[in-house]
Amino acid sequence: MHKGQRTQLGQDREVVEKVHRPTLELGITGGPHSQRDGEDRGRDPLWWKKRLRLSEFLAEKLVMLVAFVSFALIVLIFVFVFRETVPLLLSSSEAKVGLHPPEEQETYGDVAPLVTERHQTPKSESKGASMDVSGEGSADIKNLSGPMWQPVSSLPKYGLFPLITGSIKVTVVAMVIAAPIGVLAALFTASFAPRWAKEFLKPAIEVLAGFPSVVIGFFALVVLASFLQSVFGFQYRLNAFVGGLALSLAVIPIIYTISEDALSAVPKVLTEASLALGATRWQTALLVVLPAATPGVFAAILIGIGRAFGETMIVLMATGNAAILSISPLDPVRTMSATIGAEMAEVVFGETHYSVLFLIGLILFIFTFALNGIAELFIRQRLLKRFKGN
């Protein structure tokens, strides 16, 4: 009965399609609602029955699959980075257990042989000679927290501090330049610029966001560095300041775009209310529009920091890449990302140096993750609350 009903429906549909060509009708004179037997479609006794909508089902599952794949990819990348770091973490804990454990010496191209610590290893780098050498060679906590990054030597030193401070230094320089410029440019576009200027400015700055970072790096390396040195007389042509300045070129458009969206989204009624109270345009922008857009501006700055911290090519080209532990922004630096970028291609898979590079990657990963977490938390918890009242 049910099956027959379906057939009936199918034929009815044909009737609907052919209704404008009556010559093809099979003796049916009525319109689409004509009935061949007593049963009308509207009176289908099984109208209530669940049916399978295949395309609906497939579309839903496909969207779900895509979402899960992208999520899984992120998790897998994290797992991969973490897994490559595990041997390092294990070996360093072993190293801490024994008082005088046999140390691994890393060499290139073959399995690292076990040799006992050689205390009398001659060193060309006299600066680090005085430090405690008992941990050198393996990547234990003592070595990792040391002040030197010399992964390729007879006694490799994997001190991460020069790299971490390098990254922080470059990021701070970049943000000190980029944050005010990006936010103020956004404030200008959102609150002061006439419409024609807005239509021109925003796309123009956004183009800069899509600029290949290698081009910015090249520009910094060739033009910017020489120019700055000739103006300020830097001792080193390539240094953290040059790198940070070049980096700010990549970060400004990001901060600008996100801030501008947030500032433009501030309700016009607030601007009107402020102006109607006799506030000037500048007072309105600074005291009403900017505070109201704080969550977005804050998020923009955090994303900018993340970009600056993770950016590789620009800092690789423009900072001089010397892993020196210093505070001065005018010294050359080597950042964590640049270290991975420069050395990953040269290490032996699976050896300590390789693992340490992955540890650096893990630190970068965790840092970015924390940054996003803070941004999310801050916006959700504190600022949205303020907008919804209480």
Place this chain on the structure above:
Amino acid sequence: MDNANYKIRTRDLRFFYGEKEALKGITIDVKPNQVTALIGPSGCGKSTFLRSLNRMNDLVEGAVVRGTVLVDHIDIYGPEVDVVALRKKVGMIFQKSNPFPKSVYDNVAYGPRVNGIRERKVLDEIVETSLKQAALWDEVRDDLSRSGLALSGGQQQRLCIARALAVGPEVLLMDEPASALDPSATAKIEELMYVLKENYTIVIVTHNMQQAARVSDVTAFFYIGELIEMDETRKMFTNPSVKQTEDYITGRFG
């Protein structure tokens, strides 16, 4: 009546949004310490007229104003007029309450602050007086630090009125101030207008005939950019001289 007694006078005020003529020569005199209601169907130009009295229409791109608007005998579209100073004198309440996402205190203190008042004691005093004038003080005095957005709709609108009063205006322009409020909140705003007109000149745009009849002393009827009739409210609602006005007021069109 002596000419010097009018607070606002417009002469042949024309307003263009690009090609479209939104006001076709409006001539109105507004007396001080009265409530003047502007009524008329949607799109008749009454809000545009209201917003041209404190030059809020300057913000609209492509808007052109012809004719004169005199506030205290000063042509406010004159080349030497400071818009910021004008808006301090001629305050505005908007259709939708729009408190800043700040505390009640900071909302009210905003105007005085941008005018350079920094002293905490003076600010405290202004905030209290303004909130009292807006009949909101008793409801918020316990916690002035809570967000203005946490208040109810009617309270928010009264907060906006307090905020406008804190600047010390002489004229209050109200653009359908109660259209988004429930009847009891509306009643409060209307009572407030009755009290405020002792010290301020009020011009209100409203879609609500009963409201116009209740609160205003003078009513002006707008229709498609023109002023059809303007008279004392009592006369307008009982014995209008133009047929169109009568049709609109009795609900036959609009």
